Amino acid sequence: MPREIDREGVRRLVDQGAQLVEILPPDEYREEHLPGAINLPLRQLEERASEVLDRHRAVVVYCWDSA
C-alpha cells in the first residue's frame, strides 16, 4: 500500500534519489509535469513499472489532485 506524502515529502524523497512518476495521460504529462518525472499512464503502470523503474529506489506517484 503506497504511503501518502505531501509536497515537502516529495522534495525530500526526490533529493534522496526517488523516481517521480506521473500517471496522467501523455498529453497532460507533455504539457507540464514535475521536474524529472517520467510518464507512466495509470493503465500501463502495472504492466510497465518493472521495465521502466528501478525497484531498488523509492517511487513517488502522482496524479492531478486527490479527486
Place this chain on the structure above:
Amino acid sequence: MGFTQVHDYVAGKLDWLAAGGPIEGTGAAQPRAGGVARADVPTCALDERLGEVRERVKAAGWDACVVVNGERVVLGLLRAGELDGDPGSRIEQAMRPGPSTFRPHVPIAELAHFLVDHDVPNAPITTSDGRLVGLLLRDDALHAAHQAHQAEGEEP
C-alpha cells in the same frame, strides 16, 4: 509489482503548481501569474495606521499595498481609494478584506482577460496556502499576454 518503497503524492500536480513549484513540459515556458506578479509590492499589518502605511507606500512609488500576517498570508488589500482614507484609522478598518486571489500557475493570458473584463487594476497572487507571491498589475498582465501572443505568431 515488487516495489517496496512506493509513495503517493495525493495532493498531486495541482498542489505543486498552486504552490508555485517548478515544472517542465511544453507549457512550462508560457508566462504565468507567478512570474509576472511584482514581488516587491509593499505590505503592511492589520494593526498599523493608515497614514504611516500611505507614506511608506507612496515613498516606494506604489499606489497599492497588500495586508499580510506574520506568515505573509494575505488578509486584505489597499488600493488607491483605501489609501486615501482617514490616516488615523487602523489598516484592519481601512482595507478591502479577503480580496480575490489567484495561483502562480494560472496562465497570464487568462488573468489578463479577467482583470480587464472585471475592471480590476491588480490582484494578489498567492500560493495554495494563501501566502503572498506578489501583486499582479493589470498593465503587466496585458503586456505579458501580448508578448506571448507575438512570440507565438498570433494576432495581438
